[in-house]
Amino acid sequence: MQDAREERQVRDGEGALLSGYVHEVQAALEAEDPTWIKALTANLHEADLADLIELLKADQRAQLIDTLGPDFSPETLSELDEPVRDQVIDALPNEQVAEAVRELESDDAVYLLEDLKESEKSDILAKLPESERAALQLSLDYPEDSAGRLMQTDFIAVPPFWSVGQTIDYMREDEDLPGSFSKIFVVDPAYHPVGTVALDRLLRSKRPIKIEDIADEEAHAITADEDQEEVAREFERYDLISAPVVDENGRMVGVITIDDVVDVIQEEAEEDIHRLGGVGDESITDTVIRTTKGRFTWLLVNLGTAILASIVIAQFDATIDQLVALAILMPIVASMGGNAGTQTMTVAVRALATRDLGAVNAPRVISREVLVGLLNGLVFAFIMGMVAYYWFGSDELGLVIAAAMIINMLVAALSGILIPLALDAVGIDPAVASSVFVTMVTDVVGFFAFLGLAAIWLV
DSSP, X not given: OOOHHHHSOOBOTTSOBOHHHHHHHHHHHHTTOHHHHHHHHTTOOHHHHHHHHHHSOHHHHHHHHHHHGGGSOGGGGGGSOHHHHXXXXXXXXXXXXXXXXXHSOHHHHHHHHTTSOHHHHHHHHHTSOHHHHHHHHHHHTSOTTBHHHHOXXXXXXXOTTSBHHXXXXXXXXXXXXXXXXXXXEEEOTTOOEEEEEEHXXXXXXXXXXXXXXXXXXXXXXXXXXXXXHHHHHHHHHHXXXXXXXXXTTSOEEEEEEHHHHHHHHHHXXXXXXXXXXXXXXXXXXXXXXHHHHHHHHHHHHHHHHHHHHHHHHHTTHHHHHHOXXXXXXXXXXXXXXXXXXXXXXXXXXXXXXXTOSSXXXXXXXXXXXHHHHHHHHHHHHHHHHHHHHHHHSOHHHHHHHHHHHHHHHHHHHHHHHHHHXXXXXXXXXHHHHHHHHHHHHHHHHHHHHHHHHHXXXXX
């Protein structure tokens, strides 16, 4: 007989929770029918339950968790987005959170605790056994978004002189092994990682063989204070499944596994996309006030750049008064430049984030972008020149907009690559600030080139 998870289809073909299922859960919550609620969520996967909680209203989230009681899996908490996770934890008594922390892997437990108030965090940690409390405190002492926060403190480490048989017997007898693992780490007397042994290789080796004879000497140790984005790059570069984490003395203190790195890759990609749009680390589950605050700063900066572009236009008000066609066509020049600059900027920002763009290849990439801007400028100059000629019957107007188009497309290409490089060089995240400045440059140059040339040639 299939279990309830297999019998009940809760997601559509694209992976989203079925709206009918969500509405049914909401109806059960409104009816305050615990039997119905438990039947609907029986054996639901933690990731599915987390998505369901995020789709519910704030009061319904607490009601659902309270109704499920012991049937609520603590692993669900680690699957929630930060704003919802914090809200749910705030609604739970510290005793229940402490119990959840005890059942989770250490890295998931740190995820639950890291953003809590110090008083709540200390109270929850105090309810844990000393060994677990010390392990969690070790991770919490490292900087946010570092390898130390990402690592699991549960791992298997053995000396190189142990035999395969000793290692297997140790794993059979020890009750505090990690929930899942694929590698055994080999350490010297000072607990420095000196190699790894894949679990499949261990099980295929004869019992008398020494661990050092089958160990892979490439340990790929990661320092605990290393940024998680750099950790993800190392996993990608060396095709790692797991890697040891060491402290400032080179002693092994934890391990990072590929499932955690996948989360980091997704998180960093989302962060870059959000920052390019000027919305920071916003989530769709954020409150209205938090969302407004997050967007306000860059909207204010954008307002300033828009006013600057308007000031440029105001310098040519007499020219525009004499030729209305200029007012009709000038947004086209600025818009095309803005889009071209955004294309270049997006590629540049992502290349900087992945370290594919640096001082060595920057001149070559800049030259390429200039040529791309020139070619696109020539093509669209011809197109817009013909459009302006047939629209307004003026070959001179066609030449003006064609020349302005070439100038702005070139400037767009240059600003799209040079602004991110300059921001990165001075330590400012190019994903956050580039779009505003690229738009400002293309708008100002586009309006100035078009109206300036018109003032010289047409009026």
